[in-house]
Amino acid sequence: MKTKIINYKDVNAIEIIVNNLRNDEVAIIPCDTIYGIVARVPQGQKKLEKMKGRPEGKPFLQLATLEMIKSELLAQLDTAIADCWPGPLTVILPTKHNGAIAYRVPADPFLMEILIALGQPMYSTSVNSSGKAALNMFEHIVSEFKTKVPLIVEGILPENSLPSTIIDATQYPYKLIRQGAMDVGALLRDSTS
Template identity: 30%
Template sequence: MTIKQLTSAIIEAACDLWRRGDIVAIPTETVYGLAADAEQDAAVAKIFTVKGRPQFNPLILHVSSLEQLADYVEVTPLLTKAAAAFWPGPLTLVLKRKSGAKLSYLVTAGLDSVAVRLPAHPIAQELIQAYGKPLAAPSANKSNSISPTSAEDVAASLGNDVPLIIDGGQTRIGLESTIVDLTSETSTILRPGGVTFEDLNKVFGQMRYAEVGAAITAPGMLKRHYAPSIPMRLNVLEKQANEVMLGFGNVEGDLNLSEQGDLGEAAANLFRMMRLLDNPVNRAIAVAPIPYWGLGIAINDRLSRAATREI
């Protein structure tokens, strides 16, 4: 395992690893991704093996342009409209897979749809452009554990299983992308994330959320996900003995997601602070209430999945 800053030599090293069917951890604006050539079955299978990820859980296809994407999905007016409004950025779209597309069915978990996005991080863009093909990339951590927001987080979670980690610094958003299903007439939010419900409504009209227990058609829909090694209690105003407290706004804690009550700052800090408090000497992590609006919806989604004991 090697952590490297981006240079022309490292770009070529990453592309060489991908051509040979290996994996590379890369930064995006949301969280770090564990990337492989999306057309190679063995390469994509390595992602699942290294993460310990169930193969019924689809991956996200990362592209460098809408033109590149046209070889893999059915391009519709709604896709073009969404791309113009939100790409590059933290929005993943579930689209109909194009017949005959050279895409590993492991990426889509055998479904006829595929989740795709165009990341905004300049390093991610440069790497995908240099490789010339889409990359399949879930978060670069062990399955169901806290998502990585730095190169050091990736190393701590996956260690020597990843031959190259490209350091892009701390991620800007710190939460995974919003996922919207565009495969039917009604646009549905499958996972809240870096693009808010309010912003989506401005482009798509009235949105709706997927029903609880809906079939898994995109990443981030498992009941338990993003979880620390110790239990979490949510909507807590005062911690108990042997607990550590993750505060917000005026609710103080051992760490505070945002003393000013800024949801953007809280989102960026969430996974990093969860990692800092995730210590087996503590009985649990207590978390202050987070408002249910804007990015708070995505933050509460991650916290509820982290806190549940259901699989």
Template identity: 30%
Template sequence: METQIKKRAEIDAVVTALKQEKVVAFPTETVYGLGVIYDSKIAIERLIEAKQRDMSKRFTLMLSDKEELDQYVYVSYRDQLIIDKFMPGDITVILNSKKEKGTIGIRIPDDVFVRELIRKTGKPLYVTSANISHQPSTTTTKEVLKQLNGRIPLIVEGECGHLQASSVVDLTTDEIKLLRQGRITIEMIEEELK
């Protein structure tokens, strides 16, 4: 497979690739993401194969707007306060899923291109970091090519913002748990709830 590089201005070609159940890498405000439409078994299998990922690991559901949350997850008053303060942004929140049993990570990126990409695709994306499992996260087109050239059909050219993966916060219990430290700290979240 030849990996093509597209510019952000070629967003319609990127949307077409996603709708054709292809795997696409794109820069976000954190690190490069690797995404597929969320409701395609074929696309998800391609994503797992490209990343060489353990089948048991879940993917983050990336949405374009907060208004979509109600369709996919249960949101409490406390959760809504955190979401309103930090989303869109470099935070992933774990919430109870409405669509399937268990929990799901939700992220709304603070990146105009990525949110427009999701809107134009018409469906949320399952997204993971654009790297082979257990390899370093990528933040430039060149780094993505080094790991995934020939493994994915398309990369959107660009660079990332904070160069650090999003904070991951579990909101499914009374105690808020920070599962991965990014730019947003547990202290920032607790301060918002005071």
């Protein structure tokens, strides 16, 4: 596979990424705090599972705008959590059929432009094979994935970036799954009182 490498500042970057995703391909792009492998929901799930060597059916988090998250899911959140969006917070929400979906509403304007142009949520996962450490240096990503994905987008990420914080809102009090870029200590304390 020949990989196209572009910079997020390229004039046609958004169009190239969206066309790639609409063709049911995956891409590696800068995602707020770390690089991520993204794909269209639900079409890209199988490709992501295969590429990462991840067990079938283990869900990926979804990047979305607030408008894309179904209103019944948003109604389940307390306003303190909803007020953290957009930002580096992933929230696992229950679905109607005893399942769960992890959502993050990104603060990054570049990511929001992609989501708006695509018109639907995207799966996002760390840049690694399942069980290996996530890659976050562009040179390492290109070296490891240049023949595995059709598109890699170079961007600027904050130094010493952390992934998003993940909380499980399928239960009450909420449970911290992963401490990341956002401190949610006050939110978790409030959910226990």
